[in-house]
Every structure is written in C-alpha cells, then in structure tokens.
Amino acid sequence: MRMLLVLIPCLFLYSNVLAQGRTVLKDKKYREVAVAEPSDMCLTPSGEHFYIVSDNGFLVKTNLDFQQIQKAEKELYDPEAVFCDSAFIYVVEERSRNLILFDHISLKPIRTLHFPYSGGRNKGYEAFTYNLEKQTFILITEREPIIVFELDKTFKVFNQFEFDYRGDISSASWYKGKLWLLSDENMELLRINTDDYSIEHVYELPVINPEGFQIMPDGRLIVLSDDMQRAYYFDFKANEINK
Amino acid sequence: MKSINSYNNIFLALLLFIGTIAPTGAQIALTNGPHSLEISGRISTYYNYRFLKPGESNRRKDRFSLRDAQLQIEGRIRNHIEYEFQIDFADLALDVADPENPGLMDAYVQYNNKIANIRVGYGKLPYSRSSLVPFIYTPYWQRAELVRGDVFSRRDVGVTLSKEFFRQLVNIQAGVYTGLGELSLDGDNDPSGRAEYIGRAEFAWPSRYRYRDIDSRVSPIPMFTAGINGRYSNKSLPDGTFFPAGAGGEFGLKVIDGKRFIYGADIAAQYKGFSGQFEIHQIRNTPSKSSSVHFYGLPDSITGGYFITGGYIVQLNYFSKKFRTILSSRFEELDLNDLVAGNSQRLSFAAAYQFSAFRSMLKLQWWSIVEEESIDPQNWTEQMRVGWQFTF
Numbered sequence: 001m002r003m004l005l006v007l008i009p010c011l012f013l014y015s016n017v018l019a020q021g022r023t024v025l026k027d028k029k030y031r032e033v034a035v036a037e038p039s040d041m042c043l044t045p046s047g048e049h050f051y052i053v054s055d056n057g058f059l060v061k062t063n064l065d066f067q068q069i070q071k072a073e074k075e076l077y078d079p080e081a082v083f084c085d086s087a088f089i090y091v092v093e094e095r096s097r098n099l100i101l102f103d104h105i106s107l108k109p110i111r112t113l114h115f116p117y118s119g120g121r122n123k124g125y126e127a128f129t130y131n132l133e134k135q136t137f138i139l140i141t142e143r144e145p146i147i148v149f150e151l152d153k154t155f156k157v158f159n160q161f162e163f164d165y166r167g168d169i170s171s172a173s174w175y176k177g178k179l180w181l182l183s184d185e186n187m188e189l190l191r192i193n194t195d196d197y198s199i200e201h202v203y204e205l206p207v208i209n210p211e212g213f214q215i216m217p218d219g220r221l222i223v224l225s226d227d228m229q230r231a232y233y234f235d236f237k238a239n240e241i242n243k
Numbered sequence: 244m245k246s247i248n249s250y251n252n253i254f255l256a257l258l259l260f261i262g263t264i265a266p267t268g269a270q271i272a273l274t275n276g277p278h279s280l281e282i283s284g285r286i287s288t289y290y291n292y293r294f295l296k297p298g299e300s301n302r303r304k305d306r307f308s309l310r311d312a313q314l315q316i317e318g319r320i321r322n323h324i325e326y327e328f329q330i331d332f333a334d335l336a337l338d339v340a341d342p343e344n345p346g347l348m349d350a351y352v353q354y355n356n357k358i359a360n361i362r363v364g365y366g367k368l369p370y371s372r373s374s375l376v377p378f379i380y381t382p383y384w385q386r387a388e389l390v391r392g393d394v395f396s397r398r399d400v401g402v403t404l405s406k407e408f409f410r411q412l413v414n415i416q417a418g419v420y421t422g423l424g425e426l427s428l429d430g431d432n433d434p435s436g437r438a439e440y441i442g443r444a445e446f447a448w449p450s451r452y453r454y455r456d457i458d459s460r461v462s463p464i465p466m467f468t469a470g471i472n473g474r475y476s477n478k479s480l481p482d483g484t485f486f487p488a489g490a491g492g493e494f495g496l497k498v499i500d501g502k503r504f505i506y507g508a509d510i511a512a513q514y515k516g517f518s519g520q521f522e523i524h525q526i527r528n529t530p531s532k533s534s535s536v537h538f539y540g541l542p543d544s545i546t547g548g549y550f551i552t553g554g555y556i557v558q559l560n561y562f563s564k565k566f567r568t569i570l571s572s573r574f575e576e577l578d579l580n581d582l583v584a585g586n587s588q589r590l591s592f593a594a595a596y597q598f599s600a601f602r603s604m605l606k607l608q609w610w611s612i613v614e615e616e617s618i619d620p621q622n623w624t625e626q627m628r629v630g631w632q633f634t635f
Contacts, residue, residue: 036410057322075322077277095279095319120270120281121317144270144602185460206463208450227450229410 024204025189025221027232033066038224040082040127040171040212041231042089044104047217051089053079055226059091059107066231072107076100080142081128081171082212092139094124099139099155113155115139127172131179133194138179143168148197163197165190175215182213182223189213189221207232270635277321287311289384289606289630293623301622309333310344310384310630325353327366340425342392342492343385344378347428362403362418365428368396369403369416369443370472372509373522373556375454382457382560382595384608384628387575388587389524389554393493394577395474395505396424399439411451417442422476424497426490433498434484435477443472456520457562457569458513459600465514473506479531494579494619496552499537501530516562523555539582551581567597579616588613602634 037055044051049069050062059072059079078095088110089102101111117124119141126142136158137151146169150159163169170184178200179192187210189203205223212224221236270283287310295302312333318326327349335346351364367375374390374397385391392398401420407413421427422439445452445468452468480486480500490498507524529549530537538546554577561570571593578586591610598604607629612621 077279077319077322095274096276097274116274118271118273120272120283123270124272144599187460187463208460208462208464208466225450227411 021200022202022204025206025234025236027206027223027234030228030230030232031066033062033224033229033231034068035060035062035066036229037226038212038229039080039226041214041222041224042082042084042173042212043214043216044084045086050214051082051084052212052224053082053091055079059089059102061107070107072102072109074100074102074109080124080126080211083128083130083173085130090128090137092125092128094122094126094142097124099128115149115157117141119144127169127181129172129174129179131194132174133177138172140169140172140181142170143185161197165199170210171212173213173215180213180215182210184210184226189223203236205232205234278318280316280318282314282316283635284314285311285379285632285634286313287630287632289628291626291628294625294627295623296621299622304623304626311378311632313348315349323355325355327351340428340489342397342425342497345398345425348398359404359406362405363401365400366398366403368399368420368441368474369405369418370395370441370474370505371397371507371522371524372445372454372468372470372511373456373520376456377454379601379632379634380455380457380459382569382571382593382604382606382608383573383591384593384606384630385610387556387573388577388589389556389575390522392425392497394496394552394554394579395524395526396492396497398425399423400427401438407451412447414445414447414451415443422478422498423487423490424492426487429487431487433478433486433490434480437477437479439474439476441472441474443470445470452511456511456518456558456571457560458516458518459562459564461516461562461564462513463515465512467510467512469508469510471506471508473504475502475504477502495536496526496528496579499528499530500532500535501528503528516564518560518562520558521555524553526552528552537580537582539580541582546582551578553578553581554586569593569595569597576614577616579618583616583618585616586614587616587619601632604632606630606632 035052035054038052039055041050041052052062053059057076060068061070062068077093079091080094081092083090091100097115097117099113100109103110123142123144125139127140129138131138139149141147146163146165148161148163149157151157167183167186169181171182173180179194181190181192187205190199191201193200207223207225209225209227210223211226214222219237221234223232272281290307291304293304311331313331315329329348331346331348334341334344349366351362351366353360353362371390399420401418403418405416418441420439421432447468452466478498486498505526509522511520527549533543537550556575558573573591576586576588589610590613593608595604595606609627611625
C-alpha cells in the first residue's frame with residue numbers, strides 16, 4: 001500500500017520528465033493587428049502580404065505590418081484556419097465544416113467543399129496546411145480527439161489518425177521539411193516528424209491565446225494572439241530545426 | 244495481513260479504472276450549412292459527510308447525491324442568432340427549485356448585431372462574477388452561501404443587452420427581468436407586477452478575462468479584471484396580497500414586500516497558475532411596512548426603515564498543469580440582517596485532480612463553519628464532499 005502511494009506520484013513525474021526536448025522562446029517585439037479576433041494567418045506566395053481570418057467571420061489581406069488592405073465580401077462562419085499556395089487561398093470554417101477556396105485577386109469564393117465531422121464546439125477543424133513531402137493536404141481537429149485527416153490533391157480523404165498530444169491544436173504550417181503545429185491551450189509550438197507524426201521538439205511561447213503563426217523565409221517566427229490582437233515576433237532561425 | 248492485500252487490490256483496481264475514464268470524444272455537433280447545433284452534457288455524483296455538533300443525531304445529509312444530469316443544446320444560425328437550452332434532470336424531481344442548480348438552467352435566444360447583443364429568455368443574470376463562473380470550472384462542490392441563489396436570484400426570465408468594447412476588454416450588460424428569480428418559471432409575476440433591473444460593467448487587462456476561477460492555461464503574463472454591478476426592484480405588494488410560495492428563498496430575502504437595492508464589486512487576477520478572486524455585495528432592503536418580520540419587532544427609530552444584508556468572498560487557487568491538480572481555499576462571510584447580532588463565516592478547501600482537464604475531474608471539498616449567525620443556525624460544524632464530475 002505504501003509503495004503504491006509513493007509510486008503514483010512518481011509515475012506522474014516520470015511521464016512529464018520524459019517529455020520531448022523543450023526550448024523557451026522569448027518574444028522580441030509585437031505589432032498590433034488591425035483585424036479583430038484573428039484566428040489564423042498565412043504568408044502570400046509573393047511574400048508581400050498576409051491572409052488573416054477572424055472569428056468575427058471574415059477573411060482579409062494585410063500588409064506585412066498587419067494593416068488591412070483588402071477584405072473578402074463573403075460572410076464566414078467561425079473561420080479557424082487559412083492556408084494559401086499559388087493557386088488558391090484555403091479557408092476552413094470550424095462550425096460549418098466547410099473548406100472554401102478563394103481567388104487571390106478578387107478574394108471571391110471559387111469552390112466550397114464539405115467535410116462532415118461530429119465534434120462539438122471548439123472541437124472541429126482548426127488547422128489546415130500542405131505536406132510537401134507526402135504531397136497531401138492536412139486537415140486537423142482542435143481537440144478531444146485531435147484527428148489528422150490526409151487529403152489528396154482532389155481533396156479526397158484517404159487517411160486519418162489520432163494525434164497523441166495532451167492539449168489542443170490551433171494552427172498548422174509546413175517549413176523546411178517539417179510539420180509545425182501550434183497549441184493554444186498549452187502555448188506551445190510543436191515540431192513534428194512527418195514520418196511517424198511524433199513530436200520532435202516543443203517550443204514554449206509566452207503568448208496568450210495563440211491562434212495562428214507563420215515562420216517567415218528568413219526564419220523569424222510570428223505568432224498571432226487572438227485575445228491580445230497582436231502579432232509577436234521571435235528569434236527563430238532555420239537552425240532551430242536541427243535541435 | 245489479509246486486509247492489507249485486499250486494500251492493495253482495491254487500490255490497483257481503482258488505478259486501472261482511473262486510466263479508463265478520460266473521455267476521448269466529447270460533444271456532438273450537427274451542421275446544416277449556416278446552422279449548427281451542438282449537444283453536450285454532464286453527470287456528477289458525490290458523497291457528502293457532515294461532522295455534527297454534539298447532541299445532534301440527524302444524519303440525513305450523509306449520503307450519495309446525483310448533483311448533475313444535464314443535457315445542453317447550443318445552436319447558431321449564421322453569425323447573428325444563438326440559442327441555448329440546458330436542463331438538469333437531477334433537479335427536475337425537486338418540489339422547489341434549487342437556485343444554485345435548478346432543473347431548467349438556460350432557455351434563451353440571442354440576436355447578435357453591431358449595436359448590442361440582445362438575449363431574450365431564461366438564464367443567468369448579469370450579476371456577481373462568482374455566480375457567472377460555470378460550475379464545472381471550479382474545484383468546489385458548492386458555491387459560496389452569498390452567491391448560491393438564496394440571498395439574490397441567479398437566473399430569471401427577461402431581456403439582456405450586452406456589448407463588448409476595445410478588444411473585449413470592456414463588457415457592459417444590462418437587463419430587465421420578472422424579478423422572481425428561478426420562480427419566474429412558474430408563470431405569473433407577484434401581485435406588485437413590477438420588474439427587476441440589473442446592470443454590470445467589467446474591465447479586463449491586458450486581454451479579455453473569461454468567467455473562470457482557475458488559471459488553467461498558466462498565463463505567461465499577469466491578467467486582471469474588475470467588475471461592478473447593481474440591481475433594483477420595488478416589489479411593494481398591494482394590501483392583502485402575498486408573494487408566491489417559496490419566492491423569498493431559504494432566508495425569505497430574495498424578494499421582499501418593499502424595495503431592494505443590491506450593489507457589488509469584484510476583482511480577479513491570475514498569473515502562472517496562481518489566481519485569486521474577491522467579491523463583495525451589499526443589499527439595502529426597505530420593507531414597505533414597519534411591521535415587516537425582517538425588523539424583528541424593532542421600532543423605526545432603530546431600524547431607520549431599512550436593514551442591510553451583505554457579505555464577501557475571498558478565494559485563492561493554484562493550478563499545477565504538470566500534476567493536473569487544482570488546490571483552492573475560500574473564506575466567506577455573510578450577514579443576513581444587520582439588525583441581528585453576528586454573522587456567519589465559513590472556510591473551505593478544495594482539491595481536484597483532472598483526468599481530462601475539467602471534463603473529467605475528481606473533486607474534494609471540505610468546509611468548516613467558523614462563525615454562525617443566530618438567525619441561521621446549523622447542526623454541523625464541518626462537512627466533506629467528494630465525487631466525480633464528468634462532461635460529455
């Protein structure tokens with residue numbers, strides 16, 4: 001009986017001590033974001049603008065100082081993820097379970113696809129990106145459980161699996177051959193090995209309510225805070241991926 | 244020796260059981276284009292034990308109790324309409340609604356627009372931060388006496404307007420309600436036919452502050468919020484008429500034949516898992532008749548035609564994310580009537596272990612009566628409650 005009483009706390013400690021490598025990032029500066037309740041961001045293919053979606057139901061294009069320069073007319077229902085490539089802007093609505101493809105120039109919707117999923121409020125789709133290595137789109141649910149859906153180029157789901165992580169996922173991105181995931185609840189950025197989707201490294205972020213991020217071509221990390229309506233900048237050079 | 248082995252077996256069985264109770268898929272949503280409907284619920288059961296005063300023998304409160312058997316339906320239509328319906332089947336069987344935990348918990352529709360959000364129906368009143376914190380986000384099994392719904396109502400039928408400003412740092416709410424609180428669901432108003440008016444203003448810094456007691460996200464920067472609120476009702480009854488049975492609540496104070504002006508303030512802060520709350524309320528009760536029972540036969544020259552009810556709550560909490568554990572302590576003071584000597588004081592400790600965040604949690608609360616008010620005597624000195632809260 002006494003051994004068990006000692007063993008139980010030790011087990012809890014053990015499970016935490018054996019966590020992945022960790023780095024605590026310190027923010028250098030921040031900018032105010034001229035978009036209310038920003039929930040995700042991505043850099044345009046030209047590298048000159050950002051696309052940002054807002055919980056208030058819209059998609060905007062901003063300059064690199066986060067000033068709004070264009071707004072899509074379409075009303076959105078709880079957009080939580082935005083990703084873009086040279087062809088389209090991809091916006092995921094958590095509530096309607098829709099993936100909407102927008103035109104880069106007009107910001108008008110071109111195509112809407114529906115992905116039924118029964119998770120409750122704040123448990124639907126939250127992140128969307130493209131796995132360059134596997135040539136697949138990735139759609140991820142927020143929590144309970146975190147499910148990763150792999151989609152082919154025709155947006156057909158051909159694989160899904162549960163991602164083992166105690167927390168939530170609020171955004172996803174691809175950078176230098178790795179998948180990067182952001183956790184709002186845990187305020188962590190995760191570097192993921194795409195072979196087995198294991199967590200290689202954890203970066204702790206001192207940011208309240210981080211909902212979106214972008215690793216810039218020069219290696220700077222920008223994290224978007226929904227509650228603070230700010231973009232925080234971190235020193236995050238390319239060599240970080242070798243840690 | 245045998246008994247030790249059997250204890251070990253029970254302990255091992257309990258450990259295995261604990262490992263299986265973290266929910267993996269909670270809540271269900273149905274979507275139909277711009278209309279989404281979400282279904283969730285919760286079940287919580289506890290065991291209560293009281294340490295009685297010497298000479299007391301009634302042990303009816305030593306029992307298992309099903310506190311919650313709730314079903315919640317929340318819907319949204321486009322970005323403009325929200326609705327919610329929440330029912331607690333565990334409390335529907337009660338003859339008199341428990342104001343802390345009533346059978347019908349929410350039934351409202353809200354229209355969101357740029358000027359102000361308009362909520363119509365039955366639900367929580369915008370008064371008292373502690374009352375507005377959802378029960379599942381606390382480690383306690385019972386709210387403080389002051390905000391349990393026996394001193395002032397927590398729910399009512401009416402219309403609430405709300406508006407947020409400056410990155411949701413400022414939140415203003417105001418509304419008009421029947422004024423009978425949870426008893427409003429019975430149908431008619433009281434014979435005065437008058438309403439209750441309630442308003443609340445909150446300020447938060449440096450970001451919006453949700454109605455939570457525990458810093459479950461372990462805030463990396465200090466966060467702070469402060470609120471003020473007030474409510475007024477004039478329920479002076481015509482001669483020969485009475486309030487509906489039970490309208491006054493446990494202390495006969497929730498509505499009085501006369502005027503009630505309630506005002507209060509609260510502050511809360513959190514940082515790196517530590518959090519604290521302070522809340523204070525004062526009620527100026529002005530009965531319309533000098534023969535009111537609340538004056539205890541005292542002359543006008545002493546009462547001045549009114550009496551004060553009031554109290555405060557102080558709560559300190561710590562959340563360890565690593566150990567999934569919440570520790571909390573709470574001190575509360577309540578003076579039901581300043582014309583009567585003394586007031587009541589209670590001290591509580593709570594601990595909770597999270598199997599799966601707040602969704603599946605083992606909760607333990609212990610509380611002790613430090614002081615007792617003469618008009619609210621109890622037959623116990625300490626009480627302990629332990630149970631499991633599960634949300635699906």
